[in-house]
Amino acid sequence: MSKRRAWVFTLGTEVVRGIVVNTNAAFLGRRLSQLGFTVEGTISLVDDKELASRFLKYILSEYEPELIVTTGGLGPTHDDITLEVVAEALSKPLVLNNEALEMLKEKLASRGYELTKERVKMAYMPEGASPIPNPVGTAPGALIRHGRTTIVCLPGVPREMEEMWAYVENIIRGSTEVFMAEGSFVSVGVPEAALAPVLKRVYEAYSSTYIKSHPRGYELSNPVVEIYVSVTSTSDTSARALVKEICGKLVEEVVKLGGSIREFRC
Amino acid sequence: MSKRRAWVFTLGTEVVRGIVVNTNAAFLGRRLSQLGFTVEGTISLVDDKELASRFLKYILSEYEPELIVTTGGLGPTHDDITLEVVAEALSKPLVLNNEALEMLKEKLASRGYELTKERVKMAYMPEGASPIPNPVGTAPGALIRHGRTTIVCLPGVPREMEEMWAYVENIIRGSTEVFMAEGSFVSVGVPEAALAPVLKRVYEAYSSTYIKSHPRGYELSNPVVEIYVSVTSTSDTSARALVKEICGKLVEEVVKLGGSIREFRC
CATH class of the missing domain: 3.40.980.10 (MoaB/Mog-like domain)
Structure with a gap:
């Protein structure tokens, strides 16, 4: 595109x-x-x-x-x-x-x-x-x-x-319609700096993708980080499928790092 | 300044x-x-x-x-x-x-x-x-x-x-302290376009002043416009006095145009 x-x-x-x-x-x-x-x-x-x-x-x-x-x-x-x-x-x-x-x-x-x-x-x-x-x-x-x-x-x-x-x-509006799909989840227990290489790796593996982490502070000294994903594509279905796929990969990595997941909306 | x-x-x-x-x-x-x-x-x-x-x-x-x-x-x-x-x-x-x-x-x-x-x-x-x-x-x-x-x-x-x-x-922070004072009020019954020349006249008469009208819609077909005034000066007292003076002049003009005033905070 x-x-x-x-x-x-x-x-x-x-x-x-x-x-x-x-x-x-x-x-x-x-x-x-x-x-x-x-x-x-x-x-x-x-x-x-x-x-x-x-x-x-x-x-x-x-x-x-x-x-x-x-x-x-x-x-x-x-x-x-x-x-x-x-x-x-x-x-x-x-x-x-x-x-x-x-x-x-x-x-x-x-x-x-x-x-x-x-x-x-x-x-x-x-x-x-x-x-x-x-x-x-x-x-x-x-x-x-x-x-x-x-x-x-x-x-x-x-x-x-x-x-x-x-x-x-x-x-x-352009002649080819473009769709954006979004997803987000919250990671608890992994500092943003430890998430950084994971996000970078996943981000670089996909085109037309945007991944962003937002630190939300601490809960009982556990870092809380929101992770946001968006994808643009020429079809709504493929955009949504891709968001799900990327969120899945990210969650897998966060869990490997000892984090827990909540507010999963992908 | x-x-x-x-x-x-x-x-x-x-x-x-x-x-x-x-x-x-x-x-x-x-x-x-x-x-x-x-x-x-x-x-x-x-x-x-x-x-x-x-x-x-x-x-x-x-x-x-x-x-x-x-x-x-x-x-x-x-x-x-x-x-x-x-x-x-x-x-x-x-x-x-x-x-x-x-x-x-x-x-x-x-x-x-x-x-x-x-x-x-x-x-x-x-x-x-x-x-x-x-x-x-x-x-x-x-x-x-x-x-x-x-x-x-x-x-x-x-x-x-x-x-x-x-x-x-x-x-x-600069060596000379600068103070900003603010005021606002709401005019009811005068369209923004009728207020425009008044605001312009008062604005041009004062330096270091900022005057802005914000249309807030209509009530029973009466136009409601918020008017905001701010002044910067080297003294807090003079800034506040000037805001009062400018608000006073504006209110006088609005009333002359048939408007009523409310939420006066100057």
């Missing part, structure tokens, strides 16, 4: 400063992985147009990912600058998008609001963008094609972002 | 894929802001040595921040590569750090473990690094000076990272 590489951008000083925990990045990282994308990085930046556009330009030229998803910064306030940032990074003009304007007018009319200057701002998009309908909030999203990269801009409010993601998923 | 700029790096495929929500980045973003740092970005990258070191090098040369804090990737397993990544980005050799080795030996002895190859790995650090004691887990952290930038590497397990942060804070 060839790699479909993706990056996630969050624009929002409140996220960078930790006023808000970035659950959007986790949501998108997870959904993109399930769709078969290799997410290489998730980046949160302050609401600074120059800094953010320079950064986006760097990711575009240096990594040329198939997909970039941005969240945040589509609203009417002074610090909502994502579409300006994208336009700047792509050297495209920011223009009034008629389709987005129609979406906006319809949404405002249904709520009895006027089309003020601050609201019209939400319909300005990089030239050539396709607006994405927002069934929950006011600001439409945007989808922009640029060379090999598709850029999808979604709002920062999680309810809005998640609703709109369903629409986006249908557009970006 | 001159800007002390900082970036936060998280190394971990599990974070990028959304298996784990990045609460470490939020913790650090918050604490660094409270210490008077301007956090410009928080970046999570997959456990890929080449990709991560190239990225770190870019941030160092392009932004020259005063501080970079990394979390994750200090443990004994095959994908714990942070110190290699930092060494590579700084073009420094990765060497056995004797002080770190002593910390490690002591920790292992207290738990009755041997010093295996996988465990010794945790004492290899970029040349010139100072190890940071880990009172909770096994892997020491590292502090590296490079030109104008200090790089602090902490583990990914939140309990360990947070404990070690207290030690780091004493080292990176």
Whole structure:
């Protein structure tokens, strides 16, 4: 399977400063992985147009990912600058998008609001963008094609972002469907450092596999380590079978090292 | 006040894929802001040595921040590569750090473990690094000076990272103490787009201030918007006074627009 590489951008000083925990990045990282994308990085930046556009330009030229998803910064306030940032990074003009304007007018009319200057701002998009309908909030999203990269801009409010993601998923889904299966179990009594060579050996024996240990502390001085396994494959059945097989091998090794197993979910 | 700029790096495929929500980045973003740092970005990258070191090098040369804090990737397993990544980005050799080795030996002895190859790995650090004691887990952290930038590497397990942060804070705290005060309230009945020009006006009238609106949805078709204010200043009293003053001005304007106020915490 060839790699479909993706990056996630969050624009929002409140996220960078930790006023808000970035659950959007986790949501998108997870959904993109399930769709078969290799997410290489998730980046949160302050609401600074120059800094953010320079950064986006760097990711575009240096990594040329198939997909970039941005969240945040589509609203009417002074610090909502994502579409300006994208336009700047792509050297495209920011223009009034008629389709987005129609979406906006319809949404405002249904709520009895006027089309003020601050609201019209939400319909300005990089030239050539396709607006994405927002069934929950006011600001439409945007989808922009640029060379090999598709850029999808979604709002920062999680309810809005998640609703709109369903629409986006249908557009970006590849021609070959990819399935991800997961499993995990907890090992008690073997230190993480002793598990390390085992995990490495199994990891290297399988492709399209991800194995990770998470130390969970100690119980009566016994180290407790969670082991997580995920596999991507072109069939759901084969992905699940492979997870079972890998978990089986790992459990065997952990038991050999004197560990006991619990919370087995493979 | 001159800007002390900082970036936060998280190394971990599990974070990028959304298996784990990045609460470490939020913790650090918050604490660094409270210490008077301007956090410009928080970046999570997959456990890929080449990709991560190239990225770190870019941030160092392009932004020259005063501080970079990394979390994750200090443990004994095959994908714990942070110190290699930092060494590579700084073009420094990765060497056995004797002080770190002593910390490690002591920790292992207290738990009755041997010093295996996988465990010794945790004492290899970029040349010139100072190890940071880990009172909770096994892997020491590292502090590296490079030109104008200090790089602090902490583990990914939140309990360990947070404990070690207290030690780091004493080292990176500036000579002039900086205080941050915060306030927030909820406006009901005024749409976010109508609040936008008000927030902008007040924001522009004050320096060292951050004002942000968060739409919270609707109640009986009335828009509910949370407004957050923070101020940094060289005195705690003046920071708090300024938050009160700004909140007061904002409330006045919201009421003029026909809104009502609740959950006032300024």
